[in-house]
Amino acid sequence: xxxxxxxxxxxxxxxxxxxxxxxxxxxxxxxxxxxxxxxxxxxxxxxxxxxxxxxxxxxxxxxxxxxxxxxxxxxxxxxxxxxxxxxxxxxxxxxxxxxxxxxxxxxxxxxxxxxxxxxxxxxxxxxxxxxxxxxxxxxxxxxxxxxxxxxxxxxxxxxxxxxxxxxxxxxxxxxxxxxxxx
Numbered sequence: 001x002x003x004x005x006x007x008x009x010x011x012x013x014x015x016x017x018x019x020x021x022x023x024x025x026x027x028x029x030x031x032x033x034x035x036x037x038x039x040x041x042x043x044x045x046x047x048x049x050x051x052x053x054x055x056x057x058x059x060x061x062x063x064x065x066x067x068x069x070x071x072x073x074x075x076x077x078x079x080x081x082x083x084x085x086x087x088x089x090x091x092x093x094x095x096x097x098x099x100x101x102x103x104x105x106x107x108x109x110x111x112x113x114x115x116x117x118x119x120x121x122x123x124x125x126x127x128x129x130x131x132x133x134x135x136x137x138x139x140x141x142x143x144x145x146x147x148x149x150x151x152x153x154x155x156x157x158x159x160x161x162x163x164x165x166x167x168x169x170x171x172x173x174x175x176x177x178x179x180x181x182x
Contacts, residue, residue, distance in 0.1 A: 020145055023152040028167035031153055038146045042139060048099050049135040055109050056128040062113060063121045102131055 026034060098106075105127065111117075112124035157164035 020148050023149060028156060028163050029171060031149065032167055032171050035146070035149045035153060038142060038149060042142050042146065044097065044099065045135055045139045045142065048102065049132060049139065052128055052132045052135060056125060056132065059112055059121060059125055059128065063118065063125065101134070105131060
């Protein structure tokens with residue numbers, strides 16, 4: 001396999017069936033932590049899906065031969081990373097951490113935008129499309145688990161509101177008793 005192909009590997013296998021955690025066995029506190037982790041992961045996957053989609057769109061323009069203002073593209077992509085307040089979507093910085101599953105895509109993107117190698121650009125477009133499909137599938141799987149976790153939390157909160165409030169308060173106060181914050 002040429003060095004170029006190894007550097008831009010993209011997950012191509014469909015995601016495994018969504019393994020739902022044994023939610024009934026988790027404590028209320030662990031269930032809240034699990035849900036927070038799922039929400040954070042969803043934010044990260046959503047962020048990188050938007051980046052991949054944007055790069056795909058930009059590379060399509062470059063390959064089409066239409067005149068493209070590099071400054072405008074740079075400004076558009078920078079606003080994805082550093083929201084300006086003009087946009088209705090805010091991306092917390094923790095979501096911008098690289099995904100190991102997409103390692104090598106940055107190098108492929110940079111090489112594709114710096115030259116006239118149409119075969120490389122076409123290959124990068126294909127890999128970006130695969131990456132977008134993988135990210136979409138991962139998000140869909142994650143949403144199934146997030147929905148199940150939320151349903152379990154709702155069920156437990158309705159059955160024992162005091163347990164839910166105690167766990168949520170403890171989580172909110174970072175493990176310190178509420179009286180210690182007064």
